[in-house]
Amino acid sequence: MAEEKGLARARAVYRNRRHRAEELKAAGKKVIGYLCAYPPLEMMTALDIVPFRLLGDINEPISKADSCLPSVVCPFIRSTLDLGLKQRYEFLDGVVMAHSCDVAEKTAHIWNIYLKPDYFHFIDTPHTAGPSAVAQHRGLLAAFGKTLEELAGKKITTRSLKEAIKLHNRQRALVRQLYSFRKPDPPLISGVETLQVMVALMSLPVTEGNELLEEVINEVSRRQDSPPQKKARLLVWGSILDNTSLIEMMEGLDASLVMDDTCVGSRFFWPDVELTEDPLDGLARRYLVDVKCPRTFRQTNDGGKTKDYRADLEARFGYLKEYARDWNVQGVVLQSLRYCDIHGYEVPQVKDYLKGLGLPSIYIEHDYQQTAMAPLKTRIQAFLEILDRG
Amino acid sequence: MKWFMGLDIGSTASKGIITGNGRPPLYHRLPSKADYRAAAEALSSELLAKADLRRQDITATVITGHSAGDLPAKHRRIADIRCCARGIAHLFPQARTIIDVQAMSGRIIRLSAEGRVTDFISSELCAAGGGRFLEVMANILRVELDDIGPLSLKARKPVHFTTGCAVFAESEAISRVAEGAAKEDILAGVHQALADKLAALVERAGLEEGCALCGGGALDSGLIKAFQEKLGVNLLVPEQPQFVTALGAAIMAGETGRNEDKEQP
Amino acid sequence: MTEKKRPINRLKSMYPLRGLIDGMYRQGLSAAAEGKPVAWCMVNWWQGDPILKAMDVATIYPEDYGAVCAAFGAAQGYLERSAADGFPSHMCGYARNCLGYTGRMMDAGGIPEEAPMGGMPRPTLLLGSGSLCDARYKWFQSLGRYFDAPLWVLELPHPGVKEGLTPGAHETNISFIVAQLGEFVTFLENLLGKKMNRDRLDEITTDTVEMNNWWHKVNELRRARPGPMHSRDFWSSMPASLYMAADPGQTAGLYRRMYDEIKERVDNKVSAINTTEKYRLAFLELPPWHSLGFFDKLAERGWNFVIESWAYHPPRPIDLNGVTDPLERLARYSYHWLTGYYRQAYDAGEWWGYFAYPYLEYVRDYQCDGVVLHPLLSCRTATNHLTLVADRLMKKLKVPSLVIEGDIVDLKLFDPAGALTKAETFEETMDHYKKVRKEAGFSW
Amino acid sequence: MSKAKGHFAGIDLGSTMTKVLLIDGEGQVVARRHGPTGAEHRRLANRVMAQALEEAGLSLEQIDYIVATGYGRVNIPFADCEVTELSCHARGVSHLFPRARTAIDIGGQDAKALKIKNGRLIDFVMNDRCAAGTGRFLEVTAAALGIKLEDMGRLSLEATESVKIGSTCTIFAQQEIVGLITAGKPLPRILAGLHEAIARRVLEMARGLEIEADVVLTGGVAQNEGVVRAIGHNLGGKVLVPDEPLYSGALGAALLAGDMASKASANGAAVPGRERRLEAARLYEDLED
Ligand SMILES: Nc1ncnc2c1ncn2[C@@H]1O[C@H](COP(=O)(O)OP(=O)(O)O)[C@@H](O)[C@H]1O
């Protein structure tokens, strides 16, 4: 496995995520699991702790999670908790979770109660992004840093944190570069391959991730076997996609997935951390304000005195217009996991916005189940038929 | 002479038992068809005929399962979960957990040594947790219900089902046949899917020593195997699994019969 | 002969409290008619409402309106409307009801004809909340599709038990809330073009705390055997506190009267049910509003519901003497409501300090024989913790739980006949655990 | 409309029924056949196709273009192209009713609402997850009640009011119906209730599209007069139903086959019919065993 490079390596890591983490652990490193996009990785990297993203497994039927979490919640979270309960994450030294959404918060407590990790920290990420919330968030990150330092047995210094930020910013820049290979038609890298790389990055220490990215970029920029041209270029928006099944289905039809706005993708990697004098300031702002997940409420005008729906939509979703333009997108697939409130409320509003842009969209809801894809396939195919003739 | 009758009016089958006077219990079963009241009526008449008894010979009757409206004299209605627990406790005093696979739902019952219910969970919101799921599958595979167990035991590569819906599992099965999967593999997959669903409930209730399987689903050797593999224990399976609830009802009829005078109206 | 007794012995003092809610809708309508500001609010546990009151803004609670529409049979049409507008049907039923209602209101150019209780007038502003569930701000944000009313979202920190108890965390969180409330005041002053009257806020805050203290004392009395107040009376009376339907001073008086009535019951051992109290129960969380008659049937079997949802209870009293800034008093009070059990939870090694832990205390202190859990298909927040709570109660207190599925607006999901059959079986379970607890040395 | 000469076929391999429809270059139907979709898709598709060919007196080589649609569309080896049933229904329905703006298609395992403009599909919604509210729902209850599927609609028309059916699951609804019969409710009213439940469910879903007239009901369930009445009633207006609603999808597929053939020949591409011998051979081979 070690000899594999570039895309092949990414695929191998994607298929066996914990392999490298376990090796590192055996070599004496600390590995910490994190849920969702909110715990700042830089702080872990600064202490030489390896952050490892907690994900679910779409092919594993959920059985244990039902004994502590009801079935009417986000199936991704249920799956992740289920894996935890089945001891698939027992190689971790601990976990850090955040108040990214309601279920994630509740699941954090449940994880702590039933899995009793040696290290556990909960970051109560605020829901708003005004000045008091950013200040609060900064304090929360400082508190997180303290517990991490205890675990690591050393201190986070301004220097080490800045170094870590640079490493992660470098990763982000490389990801953006990789994404730019999706702009040509046909794209140089498929949606499935991209997602495999993203998952791999979330399973490796940042330096190894950066190496991998460099290999991939090198490989892709010169590849002879790039994906074929397809009839439609799609953007996918919405809930977490931590496995390739949905994208595979879409790309198996006559479509290229050229851009995403999901959190194992651009949403996670896009914004850089500003190198502020006190690095915590930059981190606090980046993770609360700059990550564009609908879980954060943003005032979009003069302190909320007035309100204008169009302006509100523009402020919230304007980046989608840029994505669509730069990646030459013809249609948008809005997808949400069933029971995801965060994305569910957003759907009609994103639809309104895209309609205003004249960009066709389709909404699909899924259960995080491989076999439930068949009816979705018909939907996507019909959507493509509409695009084709449009 | 004291005779007691237990009637279990199920969604597909109605089961009845007469006990008393140290005689082995007398069993009878008929399809519930569309009319539960008629089923109860027919079941008790046929049972009586079989036992060669008259209505007035029966000291007390407990009716459970689906039943509505006013009851005749000396009849009492008791919740089926209680009857089921009582029936199992009678057959297997060591049982502490029951998996009861009925037509419309599967459920997990935990019980004390005296056969009292200490916890119960049903797979209610969806039909995919009951025996009906098996019937639907047997139907599309054109297999007799009695054959699905033995066939499933012959499976080599069970098909993996993940859909949660009994109705959609049907189309999934059809697609698998189209792809060339063997009937036995599909059946084994169905058994595993059902066992997975109910095992998750067992997990929730907590598996203790002495786990019994009953209800019509326990007639299915494929399902029994799937459960045993999933739970890693040997299951206690009664000889007449479909009659357990009726048996419990008859036993409770015996208790009420004896306590007749003390009974509250 | 005497008239037939109702199975549940309702409190007389409940009726005026319940009546306050009708008054709330009337006040909202008349405020709108007079051109005065009206706010649609999420329940915010006394964070923002006192401020709105001090600014003379009428408050209306679309959450409550969801229950009203369900009760009057108007919800179905609103739910269909929100589905047609593309809101997924797995989301909060109250939210979907409100979104559908709003769609209809905007189409009709005013309150739609069929709207129960006279309807909710179009608001001047929206007050969302970051506590307990995501719907509480995402829902209001979605209302932007229908009208342009500014939305303010108030935060209430939800630390983990350990994180909340680390030195300094408490005060940091209080400062955050105070800052949040300050920003909210500024927003209101800008929006309404007037200054807030601090003295008025001071008074309202004092009354709010006083109101809840009486309400708390009422609930303390319910530990008595037989239980003197049934959960149905609780549900009828709680909106007066949660929604701040009236002047809190006035409400305080009404709770005080309720206290007196219950005290008398306790002294005379009068029960809330007219059958012998065989089982004492707790109910979690929102009841099936449309099938409350179900509780009569259970009362006939000797089931007395003596305590219920933590989240609808007022906090245990705290000392706010010496806190002069009313904003800070509000901040401390609301934060205490959420985190007031953290210390005990920590000591008990229970990491879910709100929702899950308080029930351990409730069930022990109110000596419950069983707990009825009512998971809701469309509200994650009232459902997430239920399995966990059932598990903790069994492990720690040997108290069993009964699950009865339902929903707050989708009436079809509650099956009263099936629920009664389950209840019958559950009696056997409760009897069993009574013995188990006795053997294990518990006091009830 | 296709100007191409020759013959075109549409095959709609639905979850419940397999439908084949052949048209000539003028768009005239020359044959149509259907049979129940079984577990073995391919063979069944072959058989129904063979029957339709026989009826038209044609051989497979004489068909210039074949479009497959329906949920088993990928399993048809002799098809030249697969198109979703949504596009096919839209095409078929607007051929029959040029003024149609909305089509509701209720099939064996799903229900869909289509929005049509200039003869094309422009938007749609589909039901999800639960089989309730589909043809399967009717089949299961017909079986439970021991009546013929074809009689259900007519029987329900005898009722002037309906019984409320609350269950959302096919299997549970069957239970509920059995209970209603036990409670002595008259059969026609129960059936009317059943149709009402389907109509409400489907329309609830369709509302997201802003239903515009003319509304056409298609798919196998459109053969049920009771459902037609209930939908019409709920919409407060008339619903158009094709003479052969079962075949709308297959018709659309055949018409699209014509469109594609003429597009292909305009581009100078080969007409696939000539190369179809191999599949044709297999078609008959399959029929033999
Ligand atoms: N011979 C058999 N092999 C396998 N399963 C069977 C057999 N006979 C009955 N069953 C299953 O038993 C179920 C009926 O079980 P039962 O406990 O009688 O249910 P109910 O009481 O709800 O009618 C049927 O749905 C069927 O799946």
Ligand SMILES: Nc1ncnc2c1ncn2[C@@H]1O[C@H](COP(=O)(O)OP(=O)(O)O)[C@@H](O)[C@H]1O
């Ligand atoms: N004669 C009939 N009367 C009423 N309904 C019918 C009749 N024939 C078929 N159906 C209904 O049509 C459904 C099949 O419709 P169809 O459009 O062919 O679905 P699919 O394409 O999914 O196979 C069956 O489930 C059945 O309910």
Ligand code: SF4
């Ligand atoms: S998909 Fe939705 S519910 Fe699930 S973790 Fe993400 S935001 Fe939360």
Ligand code: SF4
């Ligand atoms: S139709 Fe399917 S998903 Fe729906 S309740 Fe029935 S079995 Fe479950």
Ligand code: SF4
């Ligand atoms: S707590 Fe539940 S009912 Fe209340 S707003 Fe949130 S989701 Fe809706």
